Amino acid sequence: MSETVLVTGGAGYIGSHACKALRSAGYTPVTFDNLSTGWEAAVKFGPFEQGDLLDRARLDEVFQKHRPVAVMHFAAFSQVGESMQDPGKYWRNNVIGSLTLVEAAVAAGCLNFVFSSTCATYGDQDNVVLDENTPQFPINSYGASKKAIEDILVNFEQAYGLKSVIFRYFNVAGCDPDAEVGEFHQPETHLIPLMLDAIAGKRDALTIFGTDYETPDGTCIRDYVHVCDLVDAHVLGLKWLEGDKGSRVFNLGTGSGFSVREVVDESRAVTNMEVPIVEGARRAGDCTKLVSGSERAVTELGWRPERSTLPLMIADAWKWHQTGHYDK
Numbered sequence: 400m401s402e403t404v405l406v407t408g409g410a411g412y413i414g415s416h417a418c419k420a421l422r423s424a425g426y427t428p429v430t431f432d433n434l435s436t437g438w439e440a441a442v443k444f445g446p447f448e449q450g451d452l453l454d455r456a457r458l459d460e461v462f463q464k465h466r467p468v469a470v471m472h473f474a475a476f477s478q479v480g481e482s483m484q485d486p487g488k489y490w491r492n493n494v495i496g497s498l499t500l501v502e503a504a505v506a507a508g509c510l511n512f513v514f515s516s517t518c519a520t521y522g523d524q525d526n527v528v529l530d531e532n533t534p535q536f537p538i539n540s541y542g543a544s545k546k547a548i549e550d551i552l553v554n555f556e557q558a559y560g561l562k563s564v565i566f567r568y569f570n571v572a573g574c575d576p577d578a579e580v581g582e583f584h585q586p587e588t589h590l591i592p593l594m595l596d597a598i599a600g601k602r603d604a605l606t607i608f609g610t611d612y613e614t615p616d617g618t619c620i621r622d623y624v625h626v627c628d629l630v631d632a633h634v635l636g637l638k639w640l641e642g643d644k645g646s647r648v649f650n651l652g653t654g655s656g657f658s659v660r661e662v663v664d665e666s667r668a669v670t671n672m673e674v675p676i677v678e679g680a681r682r683a684g685d686c687t688k689l690v691s692g693s694e695r696a697v698t699e700l701g702w703r704p705e706r707s708t709l710p711l712m713i714a715d716a717w718k719w720h721q722t723g724h725y726d727k
């Protein structure tokens with residue numbers, strides 16, 4: 400019988416791709432999700448247990464039933480703007496929910512933990528290549544909540560021997576090339592899916608948030624990583640823990656940055672369609688440039704982010720955009 404991994408947020412964008420990768424690697428992914436932002440139709444690669452991270456009794460039940468060898472913890476709220484308007488929602492769900500999960504894992508003797516953190520924990524350090532040793536000064540409640548969970552994991556290792564691999568994501572993009580699962584947020588706030596909506600005529604235009612940044616073309620620069628590469632790193636992280644290599648933090652980005660205009664131009668080339676754009680004001684909270692120092696995952700985990708080129712990320716997202724949405 401294959402080993403089981405508990406995947407919180409397995410009905411969401413990244414979690415559903417992780418379930419597919421785990422399944423391909425020979426594990427049984429058990430999705431734990433409250434469906435607040437996820438889709439039951441995205442749970443395709445293993446059992447589904449509906450539940451909320453704040454419900455300790457439900458978590459205990461699921462740990463007892465499935466006896467996972469590890470937890471992959473994706474379930475979280477992740478919108479920066481919302482986190483500033485409603486910090487309590489982020490601290491309660493992300494931090495108290497994660498604390499409840501970690502306590503349940505320790506009680507069940509499940510001591511391998513893979514956690515999805517974010518480059519938002521670094522804060523606003525424009526024009527700096529961010530590596531894992533860069534000090535973390537989050538500037539929004541979302542980043543602060545993820546940083547707090549990282550701290551919880553350190554303390555639970557000291558007290559109970561919980562081992563963790565923490566991944567700090569840069570900009571996750573693209574979709575499963577088979578389009579079995581994909582990116583579908585309601586509401587959508589991310590650049591590439593919004594742009595594809597504009598190309599497909601589902602919205603009037605893409606607004607470029609700011610054209611007066613100190614970058615070569617005036618628009619913000621981000622480090623985009625393909626979701627399939629990202630979840631492959633998680634499987635490598637799981638094997639790292641199973642190999643008793645100890646707790647470790649890894650950035651997940653490619654080290655290359657692309658501006659919003661470059662993403663727009665590439666989308667035009669990939670889809671062979673016009674991209675209706677409007678140049679707008681800066682979006683509050685946006686950094687000029689966020690690019691990962693990404694060597695550690697490559698050298699230590701053996702990670703090879705091979706699909707993380709702009710043309711592939713956009714082509715895979717476009718394929719999903721044309722073929723699959725969970726509400727249909």
Ligand code: UDP
Nearest residue numbers: 588589590593606607608619621659682685
């Ligand atoms: N962006 C934009 N228009 C949009 C959405 C995003 O110009 O409608 C820009 C945004 O300012 C940032 C980049 O695209 O520079 C990536 O934004 P996204 O929200 O996808 O990810 P974030 O970097 O905020 O995590």
